[in-house]
Amino acid sequence: MAIHEPNYSEEELVASLKQNDRTAYEYLYDNYSGALFSVISKVLRDNEKAEDVMQDAFLKIWKNISSYDPDKGRLFTWMLNIARNSAIDAVRSEKRKPGMDDITENLDRTDQNATYQPSPSTLDLKALVDTLRPERKILLDLVYFQGYTQEEASKELDVPLGTVKSRIRTALKDLKHYFKI
């Protein structure tokens, strides 16, 4: 998604959303729907269903914005939880758990998709993200995008739980470092 020039600060955006302002929601959708849709797609692996869940998730965000508490975390973290849980619920309703077999494929796909809108800043960030070591990236994607617990990721990848935890922590330190501007 386009990383727009942030004409909203986080506080302003949240305030406008809570006032049910259409422009704020358009901004929210234009800037964040791609990231949310990416997570949903990775969990569901079904584009048609992913679109339905995307609808549900965004409408849930709109409907429940009053329950969002900025003191507990950033808006995106809250939204991502809604999107991911919606997708996981949809998968569970199919009695299917997202498998590991296509994670690499998904990663490749999303990485390709992620390059669709190059801009100087995203190219820089993309380059930074790509410096994440693959074994850390896979874990981050499993846990962050697909809602795996660290124990599940440990079993799925056949990596000791301690290793999973340390790798994720290291990946996040790297990310913090990259994005700490």
Add this chain to the structure above:
Amino acid sequence: MNISAYIDSGILEEYALGIVSPQEKQEVECLTQVYPELKAELELVEKALEQYALQHGVPVPGRVKDTIFTQMKFGPAASAAAADASPADIKEEGRTIEYDTTPIQEDARVTRPLWGTLGIAASVLLAIFGAWAAYQYSTTRSENEQLAVEVENLNEQTNTLQQRAEYNEALAANYRNPDVKIVNMPGLEKAPDSEVVALWNQKTNEVLLDVQNLPAPPTGKQYQLWTIVDGKPVDMGMLDDDFMGKLLRMKASSPNAAAFAITLEDDGGKPSPTMEEMVVMGKV
């Protein structure tokens, strides 16, 4: 509290990733409110993950945004009603309607045995009773008809007996009455087996006929009684076609009647007898 040690534990990352337990979640939310350093550190983690996610964003088909935003209502007034307009609530309303209708159907299923079965049972019983009643009625009616026929027969028999009794009583009374002249009229050549008796009360000149045997008259023919007075036939009236077993009252006779005779004449009789058609005759 050792802030840096807490940060190094990695729990803020786990919190941001959404993989903490409810207890840990509450702990992080509490501590980040108390310690601004923790809050700042959490912000950094969240921003990093956010950027990571944004970097991996994929384009959403354009129709999805249109579909979503047509379901949304905006503005302060719509804010309160936003929940009502959301598809989740519409879905829930649909479910509610489903749940509402299901109990009604179940109620109907439950109540059907209560009155429906009773109704069916009642109608079955009614049908059975109706059939039984109809059968009973028809049986009774046929029995009644039979009885009525029997009663009628009995009445007829009674009447016949009564008529016969009256007839016999009248005969006996006439035979015992000294005023009555018994005139026997035996059959002639035309009807040799015929026999008719004339009971002539010579006081009152009343004449009764006792037909004991006469051939049934052909169609269009009727028997006619005559007396011979002074050598001339005098009309005494027509005999009923139903002449058997009873006394037939005829015209009053002339005191000078010398004989009685019956001829077979055309219906309604004739002023003078057809001598060839005389069936019985008796002299006084």
